[in-house]
Amino acid sequence: MRDTATVLFDADGVLQHARHGWVGALDAIGGEGFASVVFARDLPAMRGEARMRDCLVAAAEEHGVALDPDDALQLWSRFDIDEEAMAVVAKVRRAGYGVRLATNQQDVRRDLMRRRYAGVFDEEFYSCELGACKPAEAFFASIIDRLDVPARQIVFVDDSARNVAAATSCGIRAHLHDPSSGAAGMRRMLEGAGVRM
Structure with missing residues (x-):
């Protein structure tokens, strides 16, 4: 059995970036x-x-x-999808891992993101549907329940230290992403976490 079953990706600061201004x-x-x-x-x-x-x-x-x-x-x-980061997501998926979005969003942004990310992820988890926002542990607990896999088999990537700490406290293998490191930094982080691409 693989150490990792699925990878959760945050959106803002990881896969997409707000436009200046x-x-x-x-x-x-x-x-x-x-x-x-x-x-x-x-x-x-x-x-x-x-x-x-x-x-x-x-x-x-x-x-x-x-x-x-x-x-x-x-x-x-007013946000732009990071195409290089999305290429990493696609590579993770092709390697046989589940890929899922885990993000704090309200209904308007959720609807827009669903259209923009159509077909990219196995599942998309939005706070406005889960009833809890990161860094609340309830956000992560709800995802673990829905995935029905052990928390230790979930890798999570986020640019917020508070969110990473909350996910870790739920048993998820969470990693802090530095947006300035770009897609290359995210790829190195995932490989270091044992995600083989």
Whole structure:
């Protein structure tokens, strides 16, 4: 039996990267400090307890601005997929390992990512569907239950030390990815974790 059955990949900072200036664009729509208000209010959407559109409307009301929420939500599409990182994912899959996405996202971003990643992963795990966000251990416990494999057979790649620590505490073999190391760094990390490509 292989030491590794599947590899979980985080999205932001690992497989995709936000475009420079999108947070500033949110402030430009709602005024200075609006982005901070939005990020303070989006946790229910990240856990699937509310729609992101409703959280954005509530943030606008709190900040005292009028905006078209649907126009503002387009800002969440401002990210680029790292094609070199995706080539590593494809290589892992061709080697016979399961490949799965494990990411904190609200409903709008989830729907967009599902379209962009169609056919890439065996499964996609989104916090808004799991009802818990990284670094909560419940996020990882839910994935372990759904995969029905021992936690020790799961390798996880994330760019957040807190998320890596939480996954490790659940028995997952978690590794911290430095985004500046790029796809080459991720490949070396996976090989060091025993993932043979």
